[in-house]
Amino acid sequence: MKKYFFTTIIAIALLSGVAISCSDDFVDPTPAYSIDSENYFNSKTDYDNALVAAYDLLQSSYVNVILGEIASDNTYAGGESPTDVIGFQQIDQMIHTEVNSNLRDIWNWMFAGVQRANYILEFQNKTDFQGKAQVIAETRFLRAYYQFELVKWFGGIPMKGDARFRIGDEKIIPRSSVEEVYASIEADLVYAVANLSPIASQKGRVTKGAAQALLGKAYLYQNKFTQAATTLEGLISTSPYSLVADYNKIFEADGENGPESVFEVQYTDVEGAGFPCLQCSEGNVAVGFSGVRNYTGPLFSSGFSFNIPTKESAAAFEVGDKRKDVTILDIVAWAAANTAFDGGKGVTYGKGNQDTGFFNRKYLPRTRSKTAAGDLNLTNPNNYRAIRYSDVLLMAAEAYNRGGIDDGKARGYLNEVRRRAFGDNNHDISASGAALTDFILAERRVELFGEGHRFFDLVRTGKALGTIPGFKANKNELFPLPIEEIQFANGNWKQNPGY
DSSP states (O other): OOSSSOOOOGGGGOOTTSOOSTTOOSSOSSOSOOOOGGGSSOSHHHHHHHHHHHHHGGGGGHHHHHHHHHTTTSEEEESSSTTTTHHHHHHHHTOOOSOOHHHHHHHHHHHHHHHHHHHHHHTTTSOOOTTHHHHHHHHHHHHHHHHHHHHHHHSSOBOOSSSOOOTTGGGTSOBOOHHHHHHHHHHHHHHHHHHSOSSOSSTTSOOHHHHHHHHHHHHHHTTOHHHHHHHHHHHHHTOSOOOOSSGGGGGSGGGTTOTTEEEEEOOOSSSOOOGGGGGGOSSOHHHHHHSEETOBSSSBOEEOOEEEEOHHHHTTSOTTOTHHHHHEEEHHHHHHHTTTHHHHTOOBOOOOTTOOSEEEGGGSOBOOSSOOSSOGGGOOOOOEEEEEHHHHHHHHHHHHHHTTSOHHHHHHHHHHHHHHHHSSSTTOOOOOHHHHHHHHHHHHHHHSTTSSOHHHHHHHTTOOTTTSTTOOTTTTTSOOOOHHHHHHHTTSSOOOTTO
8 A cells, every 4th residue: 555564465455344446435234345343353463553544544535635725725626627626626716515515535545444444443342462653643634634633624423433334324413513622532542652663664654643643733723822832832842853954955855754745645656546436546646636637748747737826925035035936837937948848849738727827736646757557736745744753843933922931942843944935044033922923823824835734724813814815714724514415414413504
């Protein structure tokens, strides 16, 4: 599966009572087959294989990332036409409803991750073996990660403790409150922090630092600023991570799993997929979706021209900010600078829907010599940098500032990120209070542009209304549960307000 310790194995089928199919539905009344738990979890190998299956769903989170940008003021949906992937277009315009296949993907795939983690936890006491605490800690981190994605997209979700959902549970188990979901996330991550190794035994595995970072983020999303500051400071003060001097190197292949990567989703092009089963791809589907349409030229390969940066967001970078050229590809300027390509043929490309001339350069498909199986646009091996150390620094800065704890610390962490961006300390921020808050949030936008965080930053800080076109208060803070889930629950789960 992953390009390091993950391999494609039959363990992805380890879901009893849930369909083993490309849909990975949260509730499917016709499971294809199941494995009797009495014949499993009898050895360390069984637990290890089930853990790989729990990691597997991370790759499907590509849609969370791309829609986290499209839903915000950073990018347009783009695509070939205004009806290309209609679910993306609706979210871009904030006219999405409970009938949206892309939102249903997020619900289904993240719940499949929870379900796989819960399969392990349901039988965590069945067999003892050396290193079991590490396996359980990784499992609980993954459950927390999937639940965090679900709660920030949909609000309260149904939970069943350390057990899998089975057919019929949807009619009797209610949606937990947002507070209850976060309590579960916090408990899982506290356990993970206490039991995970600071150093990954293999690239791609979660570490203590990843758990600390996600725990700090969970606190921050709840405005628990003191807990967030304490947790993130604990990571920073003992951190094996550091800012990479050359911002550009972070997002190239040789920068994967580098010193700035706290948690990274691994992708590879060894297995392909097609549109009927996008989550079956081992590649980062969002990369091909974001590529320049019909592109020929150096460094990049073509894609489907979704996730198009707006002109306003491209202008958000200050003069002298070295991150802009790494983050935003100006295709006209790029073509003008590469007229000698292919014996003077130069760069060629097409224009798609909502074309601005800008593209999300961090996650554009790079030219590669290896021929992957399936559609090459769906099998790009670019890893997703889910949590970077700069994000940790900016979250700590926000917690110290918004919590009224220590603006000096907040400025220090903010300016550490800015000094890397500008290559000097002439752009340091000296503000305090609410003005400093604005600087921190503006810095998050440009530092993390294209990485899927912008919509949720605007919502959780109360700045979405008036910033995101079409955003409606008391509605668009959350996305609707898929209509199928409401129907399956037969009135047990109420739809989110406004839908």
